[in-house]
Amino acid sequence: MKNHAATVEKAKLFIKEKIEEVTPESVSTCCNYSSKQLSRIFEMTTGATLGEYLRWSRLSRAMYEIKYSDAKIIDIALKFQYESQEAFTRIFKSTFGVTPGECRKPNVEIIIGRNTHLQKLIEEVSHEAVDQGFYKVQDVDVWHIVKPARIWISSQINLDEKIPHLFYDYCEQNGYMAKAAALPNIISARGAYLTMAYPEGGYKCLSWGAEVESDYAIDELNEFEIFHIPESKYVVFSAQEFSPINHGETIKSTWDVAHSYPYNDYNLELNTDVAPIYEDVNDDFGYSVWFPVRDRISK
Numbered sequence: 001m002k003n004h005a006a007t008v009e010k011a012k013l014f015i016k017e018k019i020e021e022v023t024p025e026s027v028s029t030c031c032n033y034s035s036k037q038l039s040r041i042f043e044m045t046t047g048a049t050l051g052e053y054l055r056w057s058r059l060s061r062a063m064y065e066i067k068y069s070d071a072k073i074i075d076i077a078l079k080f081q082y083e084s085q086e087a088f089t090r091i092f093k094s095t096f097g098v099t100p101g102e103c104r105k106p107n108v109e110i111i112i113g114r115n116t117h118l119q120k121l122i123e124e125v126s127h128e129a130v131d132q133g134f135y136k137v138q139d140v141d142v143w144h145i146v147k148p149a150r151i152w153i154s155s156q157i158n159l160d161e162k163i164p165h166l167f168y169d170y171c172e173q174n175g176y177m178a179k180a181a182a183l184p185n186i187i188s189a190r191g192a193y194l195t196m197a198y199p200e201g202g203y204k205c206l207s208w209g210a211e212v213e214s215d216y217a218i219d220e221l222n223e224f225e226i227f228h229i230p231e232s233k234y235v236v237f238s239a240q241e242f243s244p245i246n247h248g249e250t251i252k253s254t255w256d257v258a259h260s261y262p263y264n265d266y267n268l269e270l271n272t273d274v275a276p277i278y279e280d281v282n283d284d285f286g287y288s289v290w291f292p293v294r295d296r297i298s299k
Contacts (some may be wrong), residue, residue, distance in 0.1 A: 007031050008045045011038065014123075015057050022080055025052055034075040042089040048117050059095050060121040062088075063110070066103050068134035073100045101299055110245050119244045120169070126248035127165060135249035137238045140257040144266070145234050147290075151216050152227040152276065154209040156182040162193070165247075166281070179223075186210040191279040195272040197227060207276075232275040233295075235261060235268070238288035240283060250287050258289050268293040 012032045015022050028035040028051065045121040058080040065076050077088035077100075094100050095118070097111030112118055116221055156176040158167045168191065171177045179187045189210045199204035209224070218226050237258045239250045265271055275292035 003042050004145060006047050007033070007038070009041055011042060011050070012053070015054060019057060019061055020081075022054065024054065025099070027054075030204055037205065046117065048091045050294075054119060055091070056115070056118045058119050058127045059092060060118065062092070062100075063096065063103060063122070064125050064129045064134065065101050068129060076100070086205075089267060101293075112244060122244040122248040123165060126245065127163075127251075128248075130248035131250050135252060136246075136248065137256075138241055138250045138253040140254050141238045141240070141258065142237050142261065145236060147229075147232050147234050147275075149214040150187070151212050151214055151218065152194070152209055153180065153183060153186075153205070153212060153216075153218070153221060154192075154194070154207040154225040154227065156208050157194070157198075157225065158203050158206040166250075167203070167206055167209065176208050179237075180208060180210040183210050183212070183221075185216070187282065188214050188282070190281075193272075193277040193279070195276060196274050199273065224244045229275050232271060232292045233268070234275075234278075234290045235293055236285075236288055236290050237261070237262070238285045240286040242286040254287055254289055258291055261291075263293060264296065267296045269296045 002254070011027050011031050016029055018026065024035050024039070034042065042048070045054070048056075061153070062076050062080045065071060065079075066073065069076075071079075072083040073088070077085050080088075081093070082088035089099050089101075092103070093211065096103065098108055102108050103110065112122065114249055118230075126135075132147045156174075158164075162170060168177075187210075192207050192209065193201075194205045194207050195201055206208045207225075210252050212215065214228070217290075233255075235258075237254050239254045242250050271292040273295040277292065278288075278290035280288050
């Protein structure tokens with residue numbers, strides 16, 4: 001099964017890199033399988049057929065080009081291997097609930113439903129769009145709080161320095177998210193940048209785990225790495241609007257505000273050598289990052 005998973009990941013990477021000319025046959029050749037064999041492996045491993053995944057991959061990227069470029073819809077359709085604008089419009093609307101022309105209008109709701117494959121693809125493309133400078137700045141709320149002393153129970157640390165959203169995908173696919181969430185009496189399961197334990201920073205300090213009360217019984221948690229976090233002041237940056245479509249721009253907007261925040265104006269400075277930066281998504285706050293701070297020391 002591990003070999004099958006590796007084959008599927010190789011196929012997905014090939015599709016991403018060759019999206020404008022990829023075909024089922026070219027993916028099969030890349031993976032050294034016949035089209036029939038690869039289709040069977042792909043569906044058995046992911047629950048989606050290779051053809052479905054190819055279609056969703058093309059449509060996800062086409063949607064962002066429609067939203068953020070001035071290219072003609074017919075040119076976008078041809079670019080992603082649709083024979084006519086009519087065929088493209090038909091499949092686009094059946095997938096997203098709106099036509100390509102409607103998609104281009106502001107404040108139009110794109111429907112994804114419960115298609116987890118499409119959600120992941122759109123999230124990935126949203127990050128690519130941000131990297132290319134295609135995004136709209138989201139509104140970010142800011143407030144100051146004091147967090148009591150807590151314990152961070154880490155189920156996985158990003159020692160391979162994966163990009164954050166790929167690290168979280170890895171934790172989900174390999175059961176580390178479920179492992180943390182299954183612990184009893186947790187406050188939340190989320191991501192944390194353990195800058196106090198990995199001072200070199202970067203993505204290596206990113207962890208997935210669970211936050212618990214400071215008196216939590218940790219004696220039998222041998223499978224986890226444990227970090228005691230003292231009481232800390234935090235500045236919380238939160239963007240309420242958080243969906244797969246604006247995934248990348250919401251994260252960028254939130255971190256941009258956090259990095260440019262005038263801490264000095266509030267007589268504060270970062271305290272990341274003592275407490276972690278938390279990253280979270282929930283119904284109350286949307287997407288949020290929590291920066292630890294302390295009173296600024298006068299020099």
